[in-house]
Amino acid sequence: MGLAQQIPLWRRRITDFIRASSPMSPIRRGRSARGINGNGYYPKPGDANLLARLIMAEGANTPQDGPALGWAIVNRVGNREFGKTLDQVAHKRNAFDSVQSNSPLWSGTANPESFTGPNARAWQQSQATAQGILNGEIPDPTSGAALFFSSDRYNPDDPKSAPPPGDFPKMLKRRSIFSSPSYPSTPDRNSGTRNYFFIEDPYRK
Numbered sequence: 017m018g019l020a021q022q023i024p025l026w027r028r029r030i031t032d033f034i035r036a037s038s039p040m041s042p043i044r045r046g047r048s049a050r051g052i053n054g055n056g057y058y059p060k061p062g063d064a065n066l067l068a069r070l071i072m073a074e075g076a077n078t079p080q081d082g083p084a085l086g087w088a089i090v091n092r093v094g095n096r097e098f099g100k101t102l103d104q105v106a107h108k109r110n111a112f113d114s115v116q117s118n119s120p121l122w123s124g125t126a127n128p129e130s131f132t133g134p135n136a137r138a139w140q141q142s143q144a145t146a147q148g149i150l151n152g153e154i155p156d157p158t159s160g161a162a163l164f165f166s167s168d169r170y171n172p173d174d175p176k177s178a179p180p181p182g183d184f185p186k187m188l189k190r191r192s193i194f195s196s197p198s199y200p201s202t203p204d205r206n207s208g209t210r211n212y213f214f215i216e217d218p219y220r221k
Contacts, residue, residue, distance in 0.1 A: 158196040201213070
């Protein structure tokens, strides 16, 4: 039996998809004509500020993952499951805990002049990250991930120890999503929290 026959079909498809998602891939370069994320998304006025707000609010405990978080949000735009615009993605019901709960950081970013100290520096970093992503200066480190969650207890080798939230267990079980090459991220030194990024299997659409 040849090597290709020994590798499960779903794993070969995932490998092919990751290769195609590489910035150096001819397929990926060809998709650049369909917006910055391959889904036809072209940033609109105000999107940089909105993306910075989301990065700030969602990444407070994992500032090292700003680019990955930002891209995971951008990769949702144009996907019919999330919304046609960044604004629709941001306000989709139950998509972002910080938005749904109107967390202090999310509400604070509406008036960022009020930030001081670490929060002021975090806001500046979030703005720079958002601008870099939308300007094409920061590449996607997740290879197309659009799903993520944060945890300080989840163990992918023993998910029963701290199950991931929502529909993640079902999606992982039926292999409709798979881990991004950047997964898992480096845990935050203070909180121990790390982000887990996932890519939807395009062959299960």
